[in-house]
Amino acid sequence: MKRRLLLLVAGAAALAGCAGPKVEDYSGQQPVLDLRTYFDGVLDAYGVFTDRSGKVVKRFTVVMRCSWTGDQGVLDESFSYSDGTTQKRIWHLTKLPDGRYTGRADDVVGEAAGRESGNAFNWRYTLSLPVDGKVYAVQFDDWMYLMNDQVMLNKAAMSKWGFHLGDVTLTFVKR
Numbered sequence: 001m002k003r004r005l006l007l008l009v010a011g012a013a014a015l016a017g018c019a020g021p022k023v024e025d026y027s028g029q030q031p032v033l034d035l036r037t038y039f040d041g042v043l044d045a046y047g048v049f050t051d052r053s054g055k056v057v058k059r060f061t062v063v064m065r066c067s068w069t070g071d072q073g074v075l076d077e078s079f080s081y082s083d084g085t086t087q088k089r090i091w092h093l094t095k096l097p098d099g100r101y102t103g104r105a106d107d108v109v110g111e112a113a114g115r116e117s118g119n120a121f122n123w124r125y126t127l128s129l130p131v132d133g134k135v136y137a138v139q140f141d142d143w144m145y146l147m148n149d150q151v152m153l154n155k156a157a158m159s160k161w162g163f164h165l166g167d168v169t170l171t172f173v174k175r
Helices: 002-018
Strands: 041-051 056-069 072-081 086-095 100-104 108-117 120-131 134-146 151-160 163-174
Touching: 056 163, 100 120, 134 163
Parallel strands: none
Antiparallel strands: 041 056, 041 163, 056 072, 072 086, 086 100, 100 108, 108 120, 120 134, 134 151, 151 163
């Protein structure tokens, strides 16, 4: 009996992990997103981090300086947080066939992988996140949706060991 229950729980957990949108679900959506076009030049971003209960824990702004040479992109991000701290992240992106991208940054563990389709981009990576003097490897499931030529919305779910920690919500605005 215990073995059957364990198999049932494991099967339900596996199915729940598969549930959720796929980037291809947005293939017909307009306007069509091209990361190389949108993330080119200077952008401003405004965001919040909410814990798993939905409470805003931290607000922040980002100035992004973005450039591309062929299929190689650099996104230079300067963060300013509501608690007065600052942070810098520089992404090095590579466009691959079929709307796929890879990316690296100093605080990203390994390589980020993503794909664009229609107006959406889904990006998954592990970030080394400092919290209260310790550093944790946190998984991000990051979704971006192009609203128009100037505005893109972004929501990223953060998890650790499969447990939802919170969300990052951002609005990008091209200058």
